[in-house]
Amino acid sequence: MKNLKLIAIIVIANMTFSCTSKKTVVVKTVAAKTVNSLLPTDIELKAIQPKYPDVTLQNLNNGYAIYTGACTNCHGMKNLYNRSEQSWKHEVDDMAPRAEITDSQKDDLFKYILAMKASRSVSTN
Ligand code: HEC
Numbered sequence: 001m002k003n004l005k006l007i008a009i010i011v012i013a014n015m016t017f018s019c020t021s022k023k024t025v026v027v028k029t030v031a032a033k034t035v036n037s038l039l040p041t042d043i044e045l046k047a048i049q050p051k052y053p054d055v056t057l058q059n060l061n062n063g064y065a066i067y068t069g070a071c072t073n074c075h076g077m078k079n080l081y082n083r084s085e086q087s088w089k090h091e092v093d094d095m096a097p098r099a100e101i102t103d104s105q106k107d108d109l110f111k112y113i114l115a116m117k118a119s120r121s122v123s124t125n
Helices: 002-035 042-048 057-068 085-099 103-122
Strands: none
Touching: 042 057, 042 103, 057 103, 085 103
């Protein structure tokens, strides 16, 4: 009887603990995405690597900085998701000279946009 009670306590303690730790993980993920949904993460990196294996998180971070920096000097932030890859290629080619960015910055920016779009299309939202 004493043993049963002890087992019950251990089982309950275990359940409580595993529930608590699961909750913590979920809250963290949601919080990171809510704080800045434009910030590239490993999720966006993995989403673009099948097509562009050489892209690094550093490239995406550079692209993010340009997108939220130089690209907002004349107008507000454009929606990332309502243009096709082809249309974005055209816009980035058109806007790069206006934003006075180098070819390598332009490449980072384009990869950033594609990574954000790719991760959106594989997500469940
Ligand atoms: C020097 C000012 C300037 C900078 C810097 C600039 N843009 Fe623009 N952008 C404009 C103007 C003006 C228009 C609207 C007229 C046009 O398309 O020529 C425009 C239009 C656009 C459009 C299409 C508008 C729409 O809603 O259909 C997109 C997309 C865009 N810009 C993205 C960017 C990106 C990405 C960057 C950074 C590389 C950038 N812009 C930097 C001036 C700028």
